[in-house]
Amino acid sequence: MQSLKTADEMEVAFGQQLRELRLRRNIDQRQLAGQAGVALNAVKNLENGKGATLTSLVKVLRALERADWLETLAPTVEISPMQLLKTRQQRQRASKQRGPTHA
Amino acid sequence: MQSLKTADEMEVAFGQQLRELRLRRNIDQRQLAGQAGVALNAVKNLENGKGATLTSLVKVLRALERADWLETLAPTVEISPMQLLKTRQQRQRASKQRGPTHA
DNA sequence: ACTTAGTAGACCTAAAATAGTCTACTCATA
DNA sequence: TATGAGTAGACTATTTTAGGTCTACTAAGT
Numbered sequence: 001m002q003s004l005k006t007a008d009e010m011e012v013a014f015g016q017q018l019r020e021l022r023l024r025r026n027i028d029q030r031q032l033a034g035q036a037g038v039a040l041n042a043v044k045n046l047e048n049g050k051g052a053t054l055t056s057l058v059k060v061l062r063a064l065e066r067a068d069w070l071e072t073l074a075p076t077v078e079i080s081p082m083q084l085l086k087t088r089q090q091r092q093r094a095s096k097q098r099g100p101t102h103a
Numbered sequence: 104m105q106s107l108k109t110a111d112e113m114e115v116a117f118g119q120q121l122r123e124l125r126l127r128r129n130i131d132q133r134q135l136a137g138q139a140g141v142a143l144n145a146v147k148n149l150e151n152g153k154g155a156t157l158t159s160l161v162k163v164l165r166a167l168e169r170a171d172w173l174e175t176l177a178p179t180v181e182i183s184p185m186q187l188l189k190t191r192q193q194r195q196r197a198s199k200q201r202g203p204t205h206a
Numbered sequence: 207a208c209t210t211a212g213t214a215g216a217c218c219t220a221a222a223a224t225a226g227t228c229t230a231c232t233c234a235t236a
Numbered sequence: 237t238a239t240g241a242g243t244a245g246a247c248t249a250t251t252t253t254a255g256g257t258c259t260a261c262t263a264a265g266t
Contacts, residue, residue, distance in 0.1 A: 007161045010173055014161075017177035028197040028212055039255040044214075052157045053222075053253065054149070058110045058117075069176055070113055073169065074120035093233060093242050094131040131242055142225040147244075156223060156252075196212050196263055 012049035019047045021064045036063035115152035122150045124167045139166035 005013065022032050029047070033040045042056040061067045108116065125135050132150070136143045139162040148155040149163060164170045 007158065007165060010161050010165075010170060011157060014157075014173050014176065017174070020177040023194050023197060026194075026197050030212085031197075039253095041256080042254060045253070046157070048214080051253065054114060054117075054155045054157060054160060055110065055222090056254080057157060058113050062110060062113075066176065067113060070117050071120070072175070073117065073172055074123040091126045091129075091234095094126060094129050094134075096235070096241055133242085143243095144226080145224060148223070151244080154223065158252090159224080194264095199211060199265070 008049070011051070015047040015049040018060065018064075021066060022047075025064070032060065032063055036060045111152070114154070118150040118152040121163065121167075124169060125150075128167070135163065135166055139163045 022029070027035075029043045030040055033043045036043070036056075036059040038056050038059050042052060043060060044050070045052040046056060046060060058067070058070065061070065125132070130138075132146045133143055136146045139146070139159075141159050141162050145155060145159040146163060147153070149159060161170070161173065164173060
């Protein structure tokens, strides 16, 4: 077992965090929706984990001034400029998959 | 001006991070889709910032073992147990909005 | 305790995403 | 450089979400 929560549960938990951010600013869902440029229902869906689009999430995060969070997903690998010259560029594709046990 | 990128641009940049995570594992989109339990198109949408659902994102993050990231959105406010007794419970709603300049 | 603002839930229509399949392009590797 | 795996893009059908509105419930303020 790796993840304790189901995907659905995680969406709900995530929505609670969104709500937390909103409440810290003490604005209601209607205001947030207005500032984010989305429908009130979109905010409801997000906060209640009912299913939402990534677009709505991004707009809401911008309104909450937490859009920077989106950039913290993939920790950037630091490479020294000198190394950059030697190293070949980053992969753009996954490499060929080897057949299971050669077969 | 607050955010440098538009919402669309942010989705694209976010998709690039997702791709980065996948490439580090050296798996292709098809495999990731399979492991995540979503359609190949869903992964494409996510990585290319074409628009996707939060549900798809969560499933993909689980497959990438980065689901924990979802819990880092709202920094939890620490309160000492003693303080908890005194403090009144957290807000569950936004407070009444005051009319603009009393009017 | 009363009142009312804030939120949940249901309903509808339009818009958008998912899933599945096929074609075309291109990076990686032999 | 020739081959083929990996990805993008288009297409259709189906499912889901956005957006708008209305009703009901409930936490907050008075």
